[in-house]
Amino acid sequence: MVTRFFPRTIRARLTTIATLVAGVVFTAAAALTLATVPDNLEGAVRARVELAVRRVASQARLGDLPRVLETPTRVRLLRVVSSTGQVLASSPSFPQDPRITKLRPREYESLVTAELEPPQRSDEPETRYLVMALTVRTPQGPATVYGAASLVDIDRALVWVQLLVYLGTPLVLLAVGGLTWSAIRSALRPVERIRSELAEITGRDLSRRVPVPDSGDEIADLAATTNHTLDRLERSAETQRRFIADASHELRSPIAALRAQLEVANAYPDETDWAATGARALSAAERLTSIIDELLMLARLDAGAVPQRRVVDMCRLVEDHVRRREGARVPILVDLSCGNAPVHGSPLQLDRLLTNLLDNAVRHAATRIEVEVAVRGDRVVVTVTDDGDGIPPQDRERVFERFTRLENARAKEKGGSGLGLPLSREIAAAHGGTLTIADHSPGARLVAVLPLHEET
Known part of the structure; x- marks a missing residue:
């Protein structure tokens, strides 16, 4: 028994193939999204924080630090701390999280990056930060510039991305399968009507024709070609019936004449001129032979025989x-x-x-x-x-x-x-x-x- 990997009907096969193709495409797209989107989002945050830290570091080198630092978009935290722990400048909303300021580069002009996970204790804020620190020389001595941005928005975006990937992909595949099934069903409906009509047509009645849809597509061409074929079959069948009737008539005449001559001769054997009767019978037999030979040659020509x-x-x-x-x-x-x-x-x-x-x-x-x-x-x-x-x-x-x-x-x-x-x-x-x-x-x-x- 041969195992079938695909369904038997065209509708089911095409739906299966379309769903499989869509599944491969969406799976590849989902894998690519999950592999690149987190890095891209985090990379954008890193770029913003680094730009803000280097801008503040440049001000610190020149000794032109304002007391209150303005944070650019999506960079929530900026602070400059001296080597003695004194806060030289800070953004207004800098959190009281000691883990941020504990991050210190080992060398001057060396940028250090870290991600701070939410603390385990409930009395500390549950925010995940991306922190960057850069130590520079200032007129007041060494100072470290801190910049931080919350990763909560990134985490929230990644949650939505995962929901779209893991829940949206099956829903999309179901939609693709349903739409493909419906579209193919609609497209094949004229084929079903053509099949039903052809099933009703028999050799005794070739006058019926299949419906031709108004779509103007390949199915309409198929229906028109089918009707042309039925026209030729009807004409051929009619010609064949007429040919058989005419052949029967033409063969009946010499056979009837030959039989009549032989019956008369048999009924009156003494009064029969057997030489003339034989000649007439031979003439009728020759005509029968000629008709049969021509019929056989016509049949071979009709069949396309190539001698x-x-x-x-x-x-x-x-x-x-x-x-x-x-x-x-x-x-x-x-x-x-x-x-x-x-x-x-x-x-x-x-x-x-x-x-x-x-x-x-x-x-x-x-x-x-x-x-x-x-x-x-x-x-x-x-x-x-x-x-x-x-x-x-x-x-x-x-x-x-x-x-x-x-x-x-x-x-x-x-x-x-x-x-x-x-x-x-x-x-x-x-x-x-x-x-x-x-x-x-x-x-x-x-x-x-x-x-x-x-x-x-």
């Missing part, structure tokens, strides 16, 4: 087809002025392409068929022209739909399954080319354009 390819000379391929059709219903005139027209592709599929184009032309031509193979730039152009009834402009795209047969072709019973031209266009597209119908009168002109293969 083995090699260089195929379209001029030679056209010559082979024309040779096999000698004695056809109408003559086939060939123009192979290009000499050779190499195309890199599947010989089987390219053979099927020409077969379908020529079969279509033979069915509809009145007196002749013209086939031209030309090389134009980096393209091989194969043109098949007949002089039949032609294809109306409004039907020139419809004939490339599967199982589509125009009314004039049905009326004249010219055969065909309606798969030849759609399959030919699919083959041309699979080879990076196109198959279109060009303007021509009389008759129809089909133009297949394929990439020319150039030897490297």
Whole structure:
């Protein structure tokens, strides 16, 4: 069993990651604060006291001491004491704490610093001091300058800093986790609606669409892309259903005709022309085989199957087809002025392409068929022209739909399954080319354009 270090849902995972990141950041910030703030606060107090002591010491050296010393901001205590213990100058609020004046430097001009903790006895003031002492020479003899500042404000500030660190950090992490959870929940709410709607969509009903939020963000793009995908799936499913229905219909007709012929022959064996019946049955079987082959090739093309390819000379391929059709219903005139027209592709599929184009032309031509193979730039152009009834402009795209047969072709019973031209266009597209119908009168002109293969 694999142990999961993170929760299963995206919301919980992102909330956990955000909280962990915030925890690391705030822990590092708290550690830095606790490591630097006390020293910075105390350093500021030391600087103020030292400045005040040196200023008074300078006055003492010159013998210009006032009786009452003025204390600067946050320096509460200043006093100058002679070597005999006489107070030469003092600030008005100097405390009666003998520990302050007991601090004496051993050398002249040497600054001594000490911190006095609150006394243990209750009758003494409970104030913590930062004390500095500096001994200088004065006109009256050696004297020591004392300066002191209370550290109560620093202690109080540090208490607040610790409260903010130890209580504020967990509260901030809880706030980060809660806000992240709420924000992600709000952001993923459209995803939940999309999921719920997708869960209701089945293969039988692809008409439903997922809601697209108005946020304009990536989730809105996801919903729009999902709807486009559903559109394509619906069209594909509809095309597939229509294809199956049309294929069933087209296969049913020759099968029904073959069965009827065989049933009649079986019912009246003595009156049956078995040679003619066999020929008709063979013709129906050949049509069934042709339809099945085209359906299989269409299925492979739809599936994206890539057959083995090699260089195929379209001029030679056209010559082979024309040779096999000698004695056809109408003559086939060939123009192979290009000499050779190499195309890199599947010989089987390219053979099927020409077969379908020529079969279509033979069915509809009145007196002749013209086939031209030309090389134009980096393209091989194969043109098949007949002089039949032609294809109306409004039907020139419809004939490339599967199982589509125009009314004039049905009326004249010219055969065909309606798969030849759609399959030919699919083959041309699979080879990076196109198959279109060009303007021509009389008759129809089909133009297949394929990439020319150039030897490297």
